[in-house]
Amino acid sequence: MSRIPVIEMFGPTIQGEGAVIGVKTMFVRTYGCDYRCGWCDSAFTWDGSAKDKVTMLAPQEILDGLLELAGDNFNCVTISGGNPALIGEAMGEFISLLHERGIQAAIETQGSRWQDWFHEVDVLTISPKPPSSGMQTDWDKLDEIMHRVAGNGKAAHSLKVVVFNQEDYEYARKVHFRYPEVPLFLQPGNDNVTEEGDISGRLLKRLEWLFGQVIADPQMNRARVLPQLHALIWHNKRGK
Numbered sequence: 001m002s003r004i005p006v007i008e009m010f011g012p013t014i015q016g017e018g019a020v021i022g023v024k025t026m027f028v029r030t031y032g033c034d035y036r037c038g039w040c041d042s043a044f045t046w047d048g049s050a051k052d053k054v055t056m057l058a059p060q061e062i063l064d065g066l067l068e069l070a071g072d073n074f075n076c077v078t079i080s081g082g083n084p085a086l087i088g089e090a091m092g093e094f095i096s097l098l099h100e101r102g103i104q105a106a107i108e109t110q111g112s113r114w115q116d117w118f119h120e121v122d123v124l125t126i127s128p129k130p131p132s133s134g135m136q137t138d139w140d141k142l143d144e145i146m147h148r149v150a151g152n153g154k155a156a157h158s159l160k161v162v163v164f165n166q167e168d169y170e171y172a173r174k175v176h177f178r179y180p181e182v183p184l185f186l187q188p189g190n191d192n193v194t195e196e197g198d199i200s201g202r203l204l205k206r207l208e209w210l211f212g213q214v215i216a217d218p219q220m221n222r223a224r225v226l227p228q229l230h231a232l233i234w235h236n237k238r239g240k
């Protein structure tokens with residue numbers, strides 16, 4: 001039986017980002033990422049600093065862990081990371097277990113890898129990385145993924161681009177023009193993911209700048225601009 005590298009499970013919390021912002025959800029965060037974004041707010045999922053916290057769990061063990069944590073106090077599970085798309089059919093098995101109990105499955109991934117279980121996901125968020133991340137987008141791979149999910153009526157899929165600066169904003173425009181039919185969410189970057197205390201003022205200033213960019217741009221009439229809501233409330237705390 002294949003297992004999933006889990007570094008944290010938490011919740012119920014409130015989905016702080018993107019298409020299903022505000023939804024009550026549990027989180028399962030997987031270990032490992034094929035990217036190394038310079039501003040990653042979850043670097044412990046790949047930098048080795050929390051490797052000792054990783055447990056290899058069977059799908060049923062993850063579900064049991066969530067039920068132990070929250071009982072029936074949720075009906076959505078967001079699987080994030082790291083990059084959950086590094087995981088094969090065990091993730092498909094986990095999603096099936098959730099569906100058997102009428103629980104929704106949401107996935108956060110960066111559009112660098114395809115998995116056939118993407119077709120089973122209820123809410124698929126694809127977050128390609130802009131230049132400020134230091135990563136290079138594989139546009140052929142992203143095209144393949146977007147083409148394959150477009151053909152699947154089931155999953156509500158959307159694009160989410162984190163924007164730190166003008167260059168990132170131009171990148172987000174490029175993504176929007178490339179996939180004009182896919183809902184696009186823009187999210188201001190948190191430029192200090194280790195700062196203690198209340199970071200909401202700093203985040204709101206960056207959100208205001210991004211509002212201004214979109215308000216002024218007739219090419220972005222259908223884009224949606226959202227903060228990391230959980231970071232406004234719980235700042236840089238983990239497990240929120």
Ligand SMILES: C[S@@+](CC[C@H](N)C(=O)[O-])C[C@H]1O[C@@H](n2cnc3c(N)ncnc32)[C@H](O)[C@@H]1O
Binds near residue numbers: 108162228
């Ligand atoms: C931690 S990542 C994990 C899932 C996947 N690796 C990805 O990047 O989509 C989850 C989301 O947080 C966003 N994110 C990570 N660091 C951030 C930061 N410093 N500011 C704003 N968003 C950030 C990512 O862009 C992504 O949309």
Ligand SMILES: Nc1nc2[nH]cc(C(=O)O)c2c(=O)[nH]1
Binds near residue numbers: 013016017081240
């Ligand atoms: N509340 C909350 N919402 C989130 N949406 C995406 C997250 C992520 O780290 O993938 C995240 C997270 O870490 N916490």
Ligand code: SF4
Binds near residue numbers: 042081
């Ligand atoms: S792809 Fe996601 S998890 Fe991986 S380094 Fe970038 S932001 Fe972090």
Ligand SMILES: [Mg+2]
Binds near residue numbers: 041042
């Ligand atoms: Mg997060």
